[in-house]
């Protein structure tokens with residue numbers, strides 16, 4: 753059987769192995785404090801990393817700490833995070849999130865998620881305003897080493913082109929489907945996420961993917977389709 757016609761489960765594991773070889777394996781160490789990760793991820797929606805960081809530090813410099821951010825005038829908070837997209841939407845969502853955490857936990861701290869079962873932690877997080885599946889999975893995987901898979905635009909695009917998920921699958925559904933085919937281990941999932949993310953940024957780009965230099969081309973539906981149609985990607 754041609755490699756690209758293998759069952760999705762086999763292709764997913766092959767993709768994982770091939771990208772493990774192509775990119776170095778990473779250890780999973782928390783990069784930021786969980787509250788920092790949560791609010792930064794909310795700020796990062798449709799915003800590049802430099803602008804997100806600028807907003808994050810401007811906000812904390814201006815209002816001092818999370819209590820200060822929570823009690824700030826909402827227009828002033830929107831002004832502090834204006835380097836991000838949709839500051840008028842993000843400012844009230846951040847304040848509401850901080851209020852919910854404070855009311856429920858008595859302090860603005862989410863370290864309790866470490867001891868919460870995965871499903872419960874996912875439910876709790878995704879009920880917060882402005883927190884979707886991607887933010888929740890990033891936080892739970894990166895900070896608490898829970899076995900979940902963040903599916904961002906790069907992970908989604910590469911998975912769809914290679915054929916690990918169907919063409920009509922949504923990003924939310926992709927999370928469940930990919931998770932079921934991968935080892936239920938946080939370090940494996942972290943590597944899969946990071947490798948697909950890098951691959952999408954560097955090789956399998958939105959426009960003009962560099963299929964000729966891609967280690968996945970022998971199993972990739974998109975590449976095989978294009979070849980069958982006689983299209984020269986280098987042209």
Ligand code: SF4
Nearest residue numbers: 956961963966972975
């Ligand atoms: S072969 Fe091309 S389309 Fe397929 S994963 Fe590689 S770069 Fe993307």
